[in-house]
Amino acid sequence: MTEQTVNLPNDTLLDIYQTWLSGLTNTRWVSSGAVSAKECEYLGTQLIIHFRSSLSQNSLSKELLSILEQITKTGIQAGLSPTETATFVLSLRGHLSQICTKDQGELAHQLLEQTALHTFEMYVKTREEIINQQRRDILELSTPVIKLWDGILAVPLIGTIDSRRTQQTTEKLLNRIVETGSKIAILDITGVAMVDTLVANHIIKTAAAVRLLGATLIITGISPSIAQTIVHLGIDLSSVVTRAVMADGMELAFDLLEKKVSSK
Amino acid sequence: MNRCSILLMHQIIIVVLQGDMDDHSVKQIQQKALDRIAEANAPGIILDVSQLDTIDSYMVRVLTDLSRMARLLGAETVMVGLQAAVVMAMVEMGLDFKEFKSAASIDWALEQLGVAAPKGRAGEN
Amino acid sequence: MKIKITAEEDVVVARLTARKASTAAGFSLLDQTRITTAVSELARNIILYAGQGSMECSEILSHQYGKGLHFVFSDSGPGIADIPLALTPGYSTGGGLGLGLSGTRRLMDEFTIVSTPGTGTTITITKWLGRSIC
Numbered sequence: 001m002t003e004q005t006v007n008l009p010n011d012t013l014l015d016i017y018q019t020w021l022s023g024l025t026n027t028r029w030v031s032s033g034a035v036s037a038k039e040c041e042y043l044g045t046q047l048i049i050h051f052r053s054s055l056s057q058n059s060l061s062k063e064l065l066s067i068l069e070q071i072t073k074t075g076i077q078a079g080l081s082p083t084e085t086a087t088f089v090l091s092l093r094g095h096l097s098q099i100c101t102k103d104q105g106e107l108a109h110q111l112l113e114q115t116a117l118h119t120f121e122m123y124v125k126t127r128e129e130i131i132n133q134q135r136r137d138i139l140e141l142s143t144p145v146i147k148l149w150d151g152i153l154a155v156p157l158i159g160t161i162d163s164r165r166t167q168q169t170t171e172k173l174l175n176r177i178v179e180t181g182s183k184i185a186i187l188d189i190t191g192v193a194m195v196d197t198l199v200a201n202h203i204i205k206t207a208a209a210v211r212l213l214g215a216t217l218i219i220t221g222i223s224p225s226i227a228q229t230i231v232h233l234g235i236d237l238s239s240v241v242t243r244a245v246m247a248d249g250m251e252l253a254f255d256l257l258e259k260k261v262s263s264k
Numbered sequence: 265m266n267r268c269s270i271l272l273m274h275q276i277i278i279v280v281l282q283g284d285m286d287d288h289s290v291k292q293i294q295q296k297a298l299d300r301i302a303e304a305n306a307p308g309i310i311l312d313v314s315q316l317d318t319i320d321s322y323m324v325r326v327l328t329d330l331s332r333m334a335r336l337l338g339a340e341t342v343m344v345g346l347q348a349a350v351v352m353a354m355v356e357m358g359l360d361f362k363e364f365k366s367a368a369s370i371d372w373a374l375e376q377l378g379v380a381a382p383k384g385r386a387g388e389n
Numbered sequence: 390m391k392i393k394i395t396a397e398e399d400v401v402v403a404r405l406t407a408r409k410a411s412t413a414a415g416f417s418l419l420d421q422t423r424i425t426t427a428v429s430e431l432a433r434n435i436i437l438y439a440g441q442g443s444m445e446c447s448e449i450l451s452h453q454y455g456k457g458l459h460f461v462f463s464d465s466g467p468g469i470a471d472i473p474l475a476l477t478p479g480y481s482t483g484g485g486l487g488l489g490l491s492g493t494r495r496l497m498d499e500f501t502i503v504s505t506p507g508t509g510t511t512i513t514i515t516k517w518l519g520r521s522i523c
Contacts, residue, residue: 125455132519167352171419174348181368209355213346214366214376283404286397318404318422320429321489349422357426357492 016098020044020091027087034078043071047089048099055104055111060118068115072122076130082123089116143169145176152184152253153177158191166202174209183215184253188246190221200235207240216241216256220249268293270300274379277301277339278370279330280312290326297330301339308377309334310370314345324359331364342366342373394432394464395441403432403444407460410446414458415518423496424458424516430489431462431512439466439510454517457498465509472504 021037021044029035050064068089075085092099093112100108143165148154155173157166173185187206189195203219210217219242222230230237243249268285270293271278277300279293301309311327313319331341341364354360367373390410392402407428411421428444435442442464449459469475476491490512494500499515 128455128519167419171348171352174351178346178348178368181372183368183372205352205355208360209351212351212354212361212366213348214343214368214372284401286401288397317408318425318429320426320433321492322429322433347422349419350426352419353422353426353496356423356495357430357489358495359492 016048016095020048020095023091023094024088027091028080028084029078029088032078032080034080035074039074043067043074043088047071047092051092051111051115052099054115055100055108058107058111060111060114064115065118068119068122069126072119072126075123076127082120082127085123086116086120089119139165139168143172145169145172147176147180147182148186148250149254149257151180151182151257152186152250153180153182154186154188156188156191166199166206170202170206170209173206174213177210177213177215184218184256185210185215186218186220186246186249186253188221188249189219189226190223190246192221192226195226195229197233197235200230200233200237204235204237204240218243218249218252220244220246270296272300272304272306274374275304275306276308276310276374276377276379277304277306278310278312280314281316283316283318294326294330294333298333298337301334301337306339308340308342308379310373310377311341311343312345312370313343313350314347316345316350317347319346319350319354319359321357321359324354324361328361328363340364340377342376344368344370344373390447391443391445393441393443394435394462397436400429400432400436404429406444406446410448411458411516414448414456416458416516420516427493427496427514428460430493431460431514434489435462435464435466439464442466442509449515451517453519454498455519457515457517459513459515461511461513463509463511468506468508468510469502469504470506472502476502 021041024030024040024044029040030037046067047064050061050067054061054064071088072085075082075088089112093109096108096112097105142158144156146154146156153173153176155169157169173187176182177185187203189203192199207217207219217240219237219240222242222244241252243252267282268289269280271280277297279297281293285293297309300306309331311330313327316323327343334341343361343364343366346366365376367376390406392399392406394400394403404425407425408421411424416424432444435444442462445461445463447459449457451457476494490502493514497514498517500512502510502512504510
């Protein structure tokens, strides 16, 4: 986080900061060593300034929300828990009487509670977003689309297929077809444990999408048991070209490619 | 309103479609394209949809109509530039372009129409 | 945000509004396309069958799924007499003057339709940011 110079408020409030901030150093905010004292001071002073302006307008101001976001992100990066992060805000409680006027007292307490809760919620939501992004990154890595030859792409599906991964794979495959102008795509399901209706539907959708792009989809790696399952489930894969073994799929791909190149 | 352009290349008509077409501009484009096909006695027409970030059932019908009209004039249609996201949405909706082929690049489209691509073109494949 | 749908050009406006809203909400490109395709379809239906209507678009929050985008399409047109029929997959899809309702439903996470012949139709669709798509 970049250090910024903050205009220190007038002297009467200076004491508050020192007491409050020194109180903070007893919390994990500083003791964990992940957040520097300077950062705490920056966040703290901003918090107080915007909290006071929020008091006068009786609601959480935009600037206050923005500093809460920063506090949350800092807390997450520092590895603090949601409660520890919210503690940053709650620790203001002991100093409220110094920050606001007497008749603002009740309001200040309410507003502080709101602020702390908001911080807590924001933490949870932000962490979820980070986890989702990580999950997407992992999915991205685990669905490789390989260029087998000029004009032929291959995608090996491994493990249990869930709808998200299948969709990710299809998306990637389609993008690569568009990028490389490939005419054949081989989808190998040798490593797939089980094929059910959902998976089969995804495969059919993938085939349709590939066709729309002017390419052909070949599915390889269909084991005898998968073949049985597909027919038993009544799934119609007649519109899709399939082969039992990857090598046969590749042979077919080259045949088709030759035909496509030489024919009019 | 209608910023679609029509090009002529190697006797093939290329129509570059824009995303903000309404019924009026659609009819305009159809008319223009067919006129150009007739003029050039073109054996093929390429529909470039790379600027379309959405294709709904109306657009499918419009393009299918155009390809049917073109065929009556003796021109085959090939579509180029379908975006991956658009394709996936179309498939989920159940839309399809059954009546004509697609190609991933103009070069490939020209090949499909039986026209040799010019040499030295920046590799699209 | 609410827009009136009274002429063809408004379908384009509806699409652009949906694209902007879905980008701002943080949807992936694929989901943005799904949303704009659904919106385009429903807005066009209003023009084709009711002559005029409106579309409302708003960002909503839920405990389970987080942020979502919510659209309401309403018109006071002739209404749909047989809703189950209109929702059957393959009902006038693609080729003809399709209602495309079943397809639109597949693109979104939530889809509700209320229609009274002679009074009008209201269709609401929702897509959630945090939901895994099939």
